[in-house]
Structures are given as structure tokens and as C-alpha cells.
Amino acid sequence: MSRSASYATAAAAPSEARPLIPAQGNGRRLLQRLNALQQEVAEVVEEAVESGSHTNGPRVQALEEAFKTYLQVADAIAVNSGSSALRAACELLRLPPGTEVIVPAYTFIMTAYAVNDAFAFEPQSGALAKGGLIPVFVDIDPQTYTIDLASVREALSERTRAIIAVHMLGQMADMRPLLDLADEHQLFVIEDAAQAHGATYTDPQTNHIYQAGSMGDCGCFSLSDVKNIGSMGNDAGLLTLTTRLGSRLPALTAEARAWRNTGRLGRHRYEHQTWGIRARMDEYSASECLAQLRYLDSWVSRRQQIAARYNTALAGTSFTPPYTAPGRTHAFFNYMVKAPTLEARRLLESRLRAAGIQVADTYSVVPDQPLYRQGSLPCRIVAAERAREVARLLVAIPCYPELGEEEVARIEEVLSRCP
Numbered sequence: 001m002s003r004s005a006s007y008a009t010a011a012a013a014p015s016e017a018r019p020l021i022p023a024q025g026n027g028r029r030l031l032q033r034l035n036a037l038q039q040e041v042a043e044v045v046e047e048a049v050e051s052g053s054h055t056n057g058p059r060v061q062a063l064e065e066a067f068k069t070y071l072q073v074a075d076a077i078a079v080n081s082g083s084s085a086l087r088a089a090c091e092l093l094r095l096p097p098g099t100e101v102i103v104p105a106y107t108f109i110m111t112a113y114a115v116n117d118a119f120a121f122e123p124q125s126g127a128l129a130k131g132g133l134i135p136v137f138v139d140i141d142p143q144t145y146t147i148d149l150a151s152v153r154e155a156l157s158e159r160t161r162a163i164i165a166v167h168m169l170g171q172m173a174d175m176r177p178l179l180d181l182a183d184e185h186q187l188f189v190i191e192d193a194a195q196a197h198g199a200t201y202t203d204p205q206t207n208h209i210y211q212a213g214s215m216g217d218c219g220c221f222s223l224s225d226v227k228n229i230g231s232m233g234n235d236a237g238l239l240t241l242t243t244r245l246g247s248r249l250p251a252l253t254a255e256a257r258a259w260r261n262t263g264r265l266g267r268h269r270y271e272h273q274t275w276g277i278r279a280r281m282d283e284y285s286a287s288e289c290l291a292q293l294r295y296l297d298s299w300v301s302r303r304q305q306i307a308a309r310y311n312t313a314l315a316g317t318s319f320t321p322p323y324t325a326p327g328r329t330h331a332f333f334n335y336m337v338k339a340p341t342l343e344a345r346r347l348l349e350s351r352l353r354a355a356g357i358q359v360a361d362t363y364s365v366v367p368d369q370p371l372y373r374q375g376s377l378p379c380r381i382v383a384a385e386r387a388r389e390v391a392r393l394l395v396a397i398p399c400y401p402e403l404g405e406e407e408v409a410r411i412e413e414v415l416s417r418c419p
Contacts, residue, residue: 021407023360025400026225030232032402033291037232040287047283056261059286064238066293067221071214073240074249077256078281081235082194082222086114088239088259088279089190089218090133090162092252094121097132099161101190104147105137105365105384106391107166111192112137112366115164116377119275128275131378136160137367139383143323145336145390146173152181155382162188167196167212170228170303170331171324175201175215189216189244194237195333197221197228198300202327212331217244223285228299228333229292231285302401303332306408310335310397310415317418318344335399336362337415338390348395348418355414360396 022028030037047057060078067076079085090101097120103111112135120132138151145168152163163182165173175189182189193199196212203210213219219240223230230236241252255274258265263276307330311321320338324330339345349359365387371377397411 018356018410021357021398021403021410023358023396023398024226025398025402026230028402029292029400030225033288036291037288040291041232041284044283044287055280055282057283057286059283059290060281063281063286063290063293066290067238067240070293070296071211071219071240073214073219074243074245075241075253075256077239077241077253077260078286079237079239079260079279080281081279082192082220082224082237083110083114083235084260084277084279085220085222085237085239086111086164086190086192087118088256089220090115090118091121091275092255092259093162093188093190093217094123095133095161096120096123097129098134098159099132100134100136100155100157100159100380102136102138102147102152102155102160102163103366104140104164104166104168104387105367105381106140106145106363106387107168107192107366108194108363109366109369111135111164111166112372112379116379134159134378134380136380136382137372137384139386140168140390141174142386142390144171144174144325145169146171147178148386149174149177149181151383152178155380156185160185160187162190164190164192165216166192167194167199169322169336170195170199170333171322172196172199172201172212172215172328174325175210176203176205179215188218191216191219191240193219194222194227196331197333198296198329199331200329204327213238213240214242217242223289228303228331229289229296232288236281236285236289299401300329300331303335303399304330306399306403307332307335309408309412310337310399313412313415314418317415319348319415319418332399334360335397336394337397339393339395342392344419345393345395348414351414351417352395352397352411355410357398357411357414362394362396363391365391 064076101115115135120129141148193213199212221238223236259276260279263272263274265273318340367381
């Protein structure tokens with residue numbers, strides 16, 4: 001019997017009971033930090049009693065300064081989620097009604113939802129227009145699964161004003177050609193860095209190494225507990241602003257801080273000088289994210305070491321490990337293996353489960369989601385065929401710093417038996 005035939009017919013029998021390997025390590029991370037968390041919560045409560053507030057306090061400010069330094073950006077504004085950061089970027093850029101914003105078809109749905117959710121701004125009157133922005137879905141690079149430059153070019157229209165470059169699964173998009181294209185057509189570039197904390201990109205023009213979230217006009221981070229670093233359970237996020245914004249930067253910085261605080265520009269609690277929503281980060285989340293930021297580089301390094309072991313285990317098989325493009329580092333928010341066929345994907349998932357390894361759901365193609373497919377939300381679809389093929393065949397493999405050696409070896413053993 002051939003190797004492929006044996007793979008196709010061998011239903012993985014449940015092995016002896018072993019502790020389950022979770023798909024994600026956020027629960028373990030918080031458990032390991034339990035004592036520190038309890039101390040931090042006590043300190044935050046004491047400070048809140050004195051100040052009368054548990055949001056936008058000294059820990060939030062410290063987190064903003066730490067991220068600003070780590071990313072080398074002009075400013076960092078803490079918000080309550082990555083989704084809020086994306087919406088803030090769309091609104092603060094004052095895009096007019098009917099604006100098209102290019103997004104990859106393969107991403108978490110909030111990349112597109114944030115575009116639909118954001119207010120547009122009438123350029124003459126300054127009036128707000130709800131639902132005035134339109135996501136335009138383009139295809140992905142077949143190797144990196146990030147936004148494809150040729151598909152972006154195909155999508156350009158007279159209504160295009162911005163591109164959202166999603167750093168998918170932990171690897172940055174190819175930013176230099178995207179930025180050159182944006183400069184050519186006077187477009188904004190927003191980085192969706194929700195999955196890419198600690199990933200880097202070496203600019204081939206200058207040889208400068210950029211952190212995710214620091215190359216475009218704005219960067220948007222999720223700091224939810226499942227990310228490479230995240231809060232204590234409640235969502236949190238961060239918006240970065242860069243010097244690419246030029247003379248608009250000082251005003252946008254003030255507007256961003258007012259936007260997250262229901263439009264307050266001054267100290268008076270009930271005076272709201274501009275548009276805004278309630279999108280503040282609390283001191284509890286800021287405290288934990290600040291503590292974890294100190295470990296980010298070492299945690300990413302551990303992810304990369306585990307990924308390298310998985311790559312070795314998959315060598316010689318028909319499964320495709322994640323590809324790291326030259327000049328980029330991969331932060332491995334997810335380690336996604338591409339199966340040669342849908343049948344092979346299902347059998348690998350079966351074997352993982354039989355070995356006590358939890359299999360996480362993978363992303364679906366956004367324009368195929370009901371609200372877009374049925375026309376309930378406005379959008380334009382340029383291309384998504386490669387995205388659909390990738391979405392059908394990817395398998396998520398646990399890859400996080402909290403994995404033990406026995407667990408990594410158990411996963412390696414399953415991967416090495418792929419045909």
C-alpha cells in the first residue's frame with residue numbers, strides 16, 4: 001500500500017488518555033501570571049479609589065509610551081479593542097462618503113466590518129455620514145497569505161482612498177511596494193497588525209527594520225488575551241500614528257484621544273467638542289499589557305523556535321509549512337499548515353485530535369460571509385480565488401511559548417507522519 005493510500009484509509013484511533021494540548025496558550029499565560037495579576041489588580045483598585053477613575057490613567061499612559069518607544073512611532077493611543085483601532089483609523093483620516101477602502105479577502109471579519117461601521121465625512125460641510133465607506137476585497141499572496149499587490153492595483157478606482165494591509169497570522173505584508181503604490185495614487189495605508197506583535201520588515205530601499213504597525217500612516221493592534229500579548233481577559237487595543245501623516249499628525253493625535261473618550265477635548269466631563277465613542281482602555285488591561293510587553297521579544301523567539309521544529313517535522317511531506325518571506329520575521333500568532341487536499345486536511349485534524357491536540361477553527365473568506373454575500377453590507381469584490389483555496393486547506397497547529405517539550409514533541413510526531 002502506498003504512503004498516500006495508507007494515510008487516506010487510516011482513521012486515527014484515540015490514543016491513551018493524555019492531557020489536552022489547547023489550541024491557544026492564553027489561559028496558561030494568565031495562570032502563570034496569576035500572582036502578579038492579583039497584585040496588579042490590588043494596586044489598580046487602590047489607585048482608582050484615589051483618582052476616582054480606572055480608565056485613561058497613568059498605566060494607560062505608560063503603556064502608550066512603552067509602545068511608542070518599542071515601535072518607534074510618532075504616537076500610540078490606547079483603545080478598548082483592535083476593532084476600535086481600525087474604526088478610529090478610518091474615521092480620523094476623514095474619508096469622504098463613497099470612499100473605497102481596499103482590504104484582503106482573507107482576514108478576520110472585523111477588518112471589513114470596521115470600514116462599514118466607520119463614519120465618512122463630507123469634505124465641504126464636515127457632516128458625518130454613517131455607512132459611507134465601502135470595503136473592496138482583493139486576493140492574497142499564495143505564499144505569505146497577505147494582501148497581493150497585483151490584486152490591489154486591479155482594484156484601484158477613482159473612489160479609492162485607503163489600503164488596509166493585514167499582517168496575517170504573524171507576518172507583515174510586503175509593505176514597500178504597497179507604500180510606493182499608495183504614494184503614486186495619494187492613498188492612505190492602514191496596517192492591521194492585530195496578529196503581528198513583534199513581527200518585522202526590512203525595507204529594501206533603506207535597509208531599515210520596521211516593527212509591525214510602524215510603516216503605514218496608522219497601525220492597529222488588538223490586545224485581546226489570545227494575541228501574542230494581551231489583556232487580562234477584557235479586549236484592549238492600540239492605534240499608532242506615524243510621521244507619514246506629515247502636517248496632519250498633531251491634530252490627528254489630539255482627535256484620536258478625544259475620539260476614544262466620547263469627543264472630549266478638555267477636562268470637563270460633560271463637554272464634548274468633537275465626534276467620539278466610548279473606546280477607552282481600562283487601567284487593569286493596560287497594566288497587564290505593559291507587563292507582557294517586556295516579554296514580547298522572548299515569547300516571539302520561542303514561537304519561532306517551535307515553528308522551526310514543526311518545519312523540520314514536515315520536511316519531505318506534501319504539506320506546506322508557513323512561508324517567511326525574505327527580509328521579514330514571522331511572529332507566528334498562528335502556525336498554519338496547508339494541506340494538499342481537503343481530504344488530507346480533515347485526516348490531519350483527525351490525527352491531531354486523536355493525539356489529544358486541540359484543533360482551532362481557521363478563518364473563512366470575508367466576502368463569502370452572509371452579510372456580504374447576500375448584499376446586506378455594501379462591498380466590492382475584485383478577487384478572492386486564492387483566498388478561498390487557502391481557507392479550505394489550512395490547519396491551525398498549536399504554537400505558543402507556554403507549550404512544554406513533551407507537547408511540542410507530540411505535535412512533531414503527528415506532523416512527521418503526514419504523507
